[in-house]
Amino acid sequence: MAVSLDEQLIQELALRREQRWSLYDHPNLIRAGSVMIFLILWEFYGRRVDPLLLTYPTAVAWAAVQLIWSGELIRQLLVSLGSLAAGFGASLLLGVGLGVAMGRSRLAEAILDPHVNALYATPQVALIPLLMMWFGLGFGVKVVVIFLFVFFPILINTVSGVKNVSASMVEVGRAYLASERQILFKVVFPAAVPFIMAGVRLAVGRGLVGMIVAELFTAITGLGAMLTLYGNLFETARMFVVIIVLGLLGIGLIQATQMLERRMARWKETERAVN
Amino acid sequence: MLEVRHLSKVFFEQNDSRKPGLVALYDICLTVRKKEFVCLLGPSGCGKTTLIRIVAGLLPADRGEVLVNGNPVTSPGRDRCMVFQQFGLLPWRTVLGNVEFGLEIEGVPREERRDISRKYLELVGLNGFEDYYPHQISGGMQQRVGIARALSKKPDILLMDEPFGAVDAQTREQLQEELLKIWAKTDTTVIFVTHSIDESIYLSDRVVVMHSRPGRIKEEVLVDLPRPRWEGDVKADPRFARLRTDIRESLRG
Ligand SMILES: Nc1ncnc2c1ncn2[C@@H]1O[C@H](COP(=O)(O)OP(=O)(O)O)[C@@H](O)[C@H]1O
Numbered sequence: 139m140a141v142s143l144d145e146q147l148i149q150e151l152a153l154r155r156e157q158r159w160s161l162y163d164h165p166n167l168i169r170a171g172s173v174m175i176f177l178i179l180w181e182f183y184g185r186r187v188d189p190l191l192l193t194y195p196t197a198v199a200w201a202a203v204q205l206i207w208s209g210e211l212i213r214q215l216l217v218s219l220g221s222l223a224a225g226f227g228a229s230l231l232l233g234v235g236l237g238v239a240m241g242r243s244r245l246a247e248a249i250l251d252p253h254v255n256a257l258y259a260t261p262q263v264a265l266i267p268l269l270m271m272w273f274g275l276g277f278g279v280k281v282v283v284i285f286l287f288v289f290f291p292i293l294i295n296t297v298s299g300v301k302n303v304s305a306s307m308v309e310v311g312r313a314y315l316a317s318e319r320q321i322l323f324k325v326v327f328p329a330a331v332p333f334i335m336a337g338v339r340l341a342v343g344r345g346l347v348g349m350i351v352a353e354l355f356t357a358i359t360g361l362g363a364m365l366t367l368y369g370n371l372f373e374t375a376r377m378f379v380v381i382i383v384l385g386l387l388g389i390g391l392i393q394a395t396q397m398l399e400r401r402m403a404r405w406k407e408t409e410r411a412v413n
Numbered sequence: 414m415l416e417v418r419h420l421s422k423v424f425f426e427q428n429d430s431r432k433p434g435l436v437a438l439y440d441i442c443l444t445v446r447k448k449e450f451v452c453l454l455g456p457s458g459c460g461k462t463t464l465i466r467i468v469a470g471l472l473p474a475d476r477g478e479v480l481v482n483g484n485p486v487t488s489p490g491r492d493r494c495m496v497f498q499q500f501g502l503l504p505w506r507t508v509l510g511n512v513e514f515g516l517e518i519e520g521v522p523r524e525e526r527r528d529i530s531r532k533y534l535e536l537v538g539l540n541g542f543e544d545y546y547p548h549q550i551s552g553g554m555q556q557r558v559g560i561a562r563a564l565s566k567k568p569d570i571l572l573m574d575e576p577f578g579a580v581d582a583q584t585r586e587q588l589q590e591e592l593l594k595i596w597a598k599t600d601t602t603v604i605f606v607t608h609s610i611d612e613s614i615y616l617s618d619r620v621v622v623m624h625s626r627p628g629r630i631k632e633e634v635l636v637d638l639p640r641p642r643w644e645g646d647v648k649a650d651p652r653f654a655r656l657r658t659d660i661r662e663s664l665r666g
């Protein structure tokens with residue numbers, strides 16, 4: 139209604155939206171140009187340097203074609219992604235579950251608190267040699283390492299999200315005769331979702347780090363193992379291919395999480411913008 | 414019918430056993446008939462919210478009891494519904510989803526509860542806003558959602574804790590009138606907490622004046638103004654002015 143009145147008045151005033159083309163309205167063009175220039179400079183500089191130390195974009199592109207053609211890149215990528223998914227999934231289940239328990243029950247918190255704090259305070263990389271003794275060098279150890287890297291941001295955010303649910307919100311549930319279970323699933327959990335999603339966003343980056351570190355240590359399969367292999371062979375271009383794939387993977391996963399976060403926590407975001 | 418018998422409530426400091434504790438309610442006795450509209454009026458901190466929460470079954474009493482239709486209250490029940498001062502809406506649910514909440518908890522099938530909720534949204538004048546989120550609508554509209562949610566459960570007793578305290582004056586008058594119209598169409602008993610003298614007179618059959626420290630009932634004032642009150646200007650009636658003076662006196666002394 140208000141909009142159509144605005145439109146009417148604008149028409150009556152014979153005003154038109156001014157549309158001028160400006161480079162500043164197209165930051166993606168600027169971004170693409172910036173990347174192009176960087177690649178060109180790298181190409182020229184890279185060709186003059188010892189190929190053992192640095193390579194150049196066309197060589198990297200060629201290496202990429204070879205690695206994709208042989209199927210090696212895709213195969214190792216899938217191995218890496220498989221362990222990432224398994225570790226992440228386990229963390230999500232256990233982190234959210236324990237987090238809700240710790241956030242809702244002071245008993246559960248007191249019981250679990252010391253263990254969580256001790257394990258969280260330890261740099262998780264330090265545990266890898268020990269984990270390799272326990273779980274070997276295969277898929278299992280990678281999943282465990284990723285699990286450890288990812289677990290704490292999810293757990294800690296879930297706990298604080300659940301604790302942040304206001305008592306008055308829970309009281310609304312009680313006033314409308316909700317059971318403990320219904321309060322958990324219909325009040326506490328949805329209220330905590332924005333916090334949990336923020337934890338998931340942090341966890342994605344850490345998960346990638348955990349994945350690579352575990353594969354560098356075990357050096358048998360996955361993208362990390364490819365890095366070790368081609369590093370030992372001084373195949374710099376192939377190493378770059380792996381590094382770029384990891385970068386793209388990071389960007390893709392983080393973007394996907396942000397999208398998911400925006401969708402699931404939309405009410406929170408707009409609420410903040412309004413208040 | 415609602416009966417409050419010699420009700421007392423004391424709040425003790427959680428981690429300080431030296432503090433004596435605060436007597437929030439002392440020996441409250443109150444009887445409310447079916448379909449009566451009663452206002453609890455008193456200054457901030459006199460225990461109005463505490464009393465209404467005990468009646469709702471959200472808070473246990475320390476002494477005395479509350480009876481609804483002869484049965485002692487120990488927990489929230491389907492015969493009572495609460496409308497909250499800060500609306501108490503769930504921000505991740507749409508307007509329709511919020512109205513549905515009580516019915517959903519009760520296990521009413523989806524289609525049926527949708528239909529019921531739509532009906533009550535229409536009753537409070539919010540049709541067309543089903544898919545909005547609470548933060549997208551005004552405070553007055555949010556409280557209409559709160560009222561629709563409570564009414565959808567068809568309670569015998571509607572408990573309202575300063576429901577219009579957080580909306581602007583104009584909206585407030587409008588909501589008061591609409592509440593009276595809705596109430597006139599139902600058999601609901603209403604217990605309405607407020608600290609506005611005019612609001613209490615305009616709405617109720619009886620004003621229960623409370624004092625603080627300790628929270629207790631000072632006096633009950635019968636409001637003998639004719640209904641419906643939304644016709645004509647009740648507030649200009651000399652009886653209204655006299656009631657206002659009486660109640661103000663009662664609040665003071
Ligand atoms: N959960 C609580 N714990 C401790 N003190 C409380 C609690 N709830 C209310 N009180 C105290 O009891 C008194 C009455 O509070 P309340 O019923 O909210 O008053 P009103 O609603 O009339 O403003 C106040 O002094 C308040 O500080």
Ligand SMILES: [Mg+2]
Pocket residue numbers: 461462463574575
């Ligand atoms: Mg209050």
